Structure formats: structure tokens, C-alpha cells
Amino acid sequence: MTRTPDVHQPPQPEVYRKITHAERVAIIYKHMVHRIPMRKIARRSGVSYNSIRNIMDTYRNTGRTNKKNYKTILLQNFKESPKLAKTALHLIQK
16 A cells, blocks of 8 residues: 655755744744644744754743843943943843
């Protein structure tokens, strides 16, 4: 018995593609609110399962939807005011 090809195959994940912030939020929303499994999201969206797993891990561990290192950004933005940078870092760590 031969298997007929699926007409509605989802796009295959690309080798590397930057995932936009809107896509990250959509992935988190689908998984957390609608309880869609990560593998199904990966198949439907064309994003690799590992990328989706990393997005969800980042969200669970930090509560943030992007992967920027805010400590580094704060230190770069507040070079002229070390006291202000230290206060901002203290607030982030709470």
C-alpha cells in the first residue's frame, strides 16, 4: 500500500532564519494560551523545534519575549552615570 502525499504540507524549517519579535509572541501565545504542542507549532510555522523550545525556555526563565541581554544594554547606555546604571541593574534583578 502506497501512501499518498499530503497536499497541505507545512513549510520545512529553514537552516537559519531570524525570528521576529511578533513571531516570538505568537509562538508563546499559541503554546501558553491555546496549549498547542511545540512540535505542532514547529510544523505549522516552519520554525525549527529547537528554536521554539529555546523561545519557550527564555520566556519561562526570564519572563521576556526576546533574547536581548538587558544588563549589557544598560551598561552601554549609562556609561556616563555609573550610579544610575547600578540602580537600574538592581531593579532588574528584583
